Amino acid sequence: MPAVSKGDGMRGLAVFISDIRNCKSKEAEIKRINKELANIRSKFKGDKALDGYSKKKYVCKLLFIFLLGHDIDFGHMEAVNLLSSNKYTEKQIGYLFISVLVNSNSELIRLINNAIKNDLSSRNPTFMCLALHCIANVGSREMAEAFAGEIPRILVAGDTMDSVKQSAALCLLRLYKTSPDLVLMGEWTSRVVHLLNDQHMGVVTAAISLITCLSQKNPDEFKTCVSLAVSRLSRIVSSASTDLQDYTYYFVPAPWLSCKLLRLLQCYPPPEDGAVKGRLVECLETILNKAQEPPKSKKVQHSNAKNAILFEAISLIIHYDSEPNLLVRACNQLGQFLQHRETNLRYLALESMCTLASSEFSHEAVKTHIETVINALKTERDVSVRQRAADLLYAMCDRSNAKQIVAEMLSYLETADYSIREEMVLKVAILAEKYAVDYSWYVDTILNLIRIAGDYVSEEVWYRVIQIVINRDDVQGYAAKTVFEALQAPACHENMVKVGGYILGEFGNLIAGDPRSSPLVQFNLLHSKFHLCSVPTRALLLSAYIKFINLFPETKSTIQEVLRSDSQIRNSDVELQQRAVEYLKLSSIASTDVLATVLEEMPPFPERESSILAKLKKKKGPGAVSVNELEEGKREGGELNGGGERGGDSSAIASTPSPSADLLGLRAGPPVTAAAPSAGSLLVDVFSEAGVNDDGFLRFVCKNNGVLFENQLLQIGIKSEYRQNLGRMYLFYGNKTSVQFVTFTTTVTCPGELQSHILHIHTWNSLEPLIEGGAQVQQVINIECLTDFSDAPLLNIKFRYGGALQNLTLKLPVTINKFFQPTEMASHDFFQRWKQLSLPQQEAQKIFKANHAMDTEVLKAKLLGLGMALLENVDPNPENFVCAGVIQTKAQQVGSLLRLEGEGEKQVFSLPYYPQSFNRKNCTLAVSLEHSL
């Protein structure tokens, strides 16, 4: 096209842009810009009214300056003035400025909306389009409020120009995305759906995006679009390449519309109407056939457009997952692309095959490409393509090819890009666990993983291998032998030392018969790594040493000497020092029997979902899609983590892995009472769901607000309010550090029967996964008490702090007494009712010693905090307290009476507690009260 007009020659603007381009330095540029800004400001402020052209020019300059990355704080008003110009180009610049630089200055929004309203009703199609573009570009809530009602009318009106319809459709889509509540299609629904039949391809192309988005939210209302979309698609697919004139793109008829149609169909299941379905299958087959035809052009645009449709068709085939024939054809087609010379196609084929691998119909077909994919992993030059190959290998893995795939992934890890190592490590760990037929292979694989990519092996991975070794006695000897050998390496990764220390501490005896790995050799080997390790690992090693003393009495003196050395017993780290002191003491005063009990072998871990899997699930991407599949496979096949296999876990309650115990379970042993509370978070068993911290819980029996939990990292505050059987709890999570917490997630669970019918908990707002250092975020939980309950809901908090996973479970302080409604009653009434309640299940009595000397006022406050009415002058004995209240649950209301009798010097209380029907629950309440006194 010769000499097209290139704007209306804003000479001043061109000069200014040239000036900027000629600036030699950033400073010069800023100087020039400041000069220009001063000039424009003076023009805008000047007495002389500016003509439209000048105004346009200056607004355009401001826009240019803003787009260069500088702040603009004036000119908005002049831009708004341009909107009401009747010169198109002035209006256009005004709208552009508003679209790019809108701010929520309410006064301006009103003026802008006014101008838009005028243009929308101008019946001048070009003005209408400008106004619609502006709404679509800004898409603010204020605009939705002003125009969401008007635009559907414009969209479906018979006399609206096609170009305006196109803009209106997409404008509405944008408003729907920002404010779905304001965009109500209602009566227009069917007319909007019928835009799919419009003669103008452009209208269909624009409208279908709107219809797809609306269908996702309200599939039923829009389901008639399915048959319309199929017939439209069928007409396009079967048209000759020139039929559609300007909508043919490099010999491909309407590629954008075809993709959008196929995308719309993915919002629905396969059509039920046989004829529609037949027609659609025909279309899909035609698309697959065309892929085999020789290209009509050598241009990459031709093949891209054609393949865009092909990939979208394959997505639809995978979405339906019901036509084995099409699935296998799709897979073969992708197989061809795997070896295509276009990198883009190889990438997309790998990506698309990942989803095919999870279909039962095509899983086997995908597997036939394993060699090609492995080759891609080894030879692709682009890391993003290699990543796709690794994802696909993960997705196509099953029992038959697991060893090969895991081996390939391990060898790839040695050279893998740093950015994907952690994910690769997780994937290898999961595959190795899931498809382990013999556990020695599993142990080898994980140790290899640590050797090759130790830095990327997260805690979950090495915790998991220990968990599995503990639970499987057939692999323990092998594991001990293997870690012993691995530790021989002069430089081994700290994670290896952790696993080695733990396993030898537990099972070193299984290899101690061999003089090459005698107890002392084992100890010396471990201790040779000690000084190179970080504090948490050293702490773990110290625990391994005390386990050694129990396993091998002959090492006792050597180890005691180590513990006694200044570097241990006077270590500046309080945790290490404490361990050294306590272990030393334990080993010297406890009898062999006591030692054997305290330091007994760890009992099996309870079976639970692999936390590695949970971690990978959080990662997005096609590789994660198949995680669900994997889980299913696991339920059928693997029992790797068979917790119960070694028989009852009645063994030694004392060493059952307890909430905050470290992996070696030492702290649970009675003689070691005071392990440091700080205990390096590393050693908290991240697997343990039983790891409930209820220190804070009991304090909340008699109060509703306060700090539930606090450590060096995190503070959790609570504010709660209850009315009848409903409650609302505000949780405040405060980051006490200066570093952000990432992947911060909280889940509230109701264990056991609490979940099914006792307490209904609804989390109100979800949290951002990130808490900045020093920041606090809030979460609201709604609680409904359906019927009586005794357990408390659990709050689990997970986040990463400086790379380390923090996992914390707390009891939420929701106790039955929160639903008390105080009831006043006179002395006479009280004792009459008291006497009526004489059946054993109607009363509970508890005698306990108060934790503190009680002062009457404190006691009163606590009883009031319990939620009942404190009845004054009812009990003849002033030392006694009586209370009455009604517990409100959704199912019933239960009256309760309470009498607290003090004895002696208020040290001992007896607490007869008389609820009418709560039998075993009343004890809970009594116990709670006891603790809080």
Add this chain to the structure above:
Amino acid sequence: MQFMLLFSRQGKLRLQKWYVPLSDKEKKKITRELVQTVLARKPKMCSFLEWRDLKIVYKRYASLYFCCAIEDQDNELITLEIIHRYVELLDKYFGSVCELDIIFNFEKAYFILDEFLLGGEAQETSKKNVLKAIEQADLLQENNNTSCSMGLLLS
């Protein structure tokens, strides 16, 4: 589509179009990060990459990179052709477009984009129709042009 960026080999941003609400600060951060990532890639690498939870589709024309961010379920290849069609539109409008045209007539580049894509979706894919809409605006204007001497985008 969530946004489209045009930037030069030197990392200078030439056009930015955002289809999701983001703060200026966030926009600058994204731009910086993406320009860096894309410029670091070698010529024969594939045109797609995962970035945060989005897919980036980019292509280089002469001295300019065209870069789109699309969502998980969006089609990469068709997005690549969206870029190409936009370049064709610019080329047809300016007559052998080059980077300078886009610098000096940045407002036109935005107008053409608005006719072609709206709210991140293709509004009108016919080249003829898009240009018709743009030319209507130019009808009243005097002809005036500057010659350009840089490498052509489409060659």
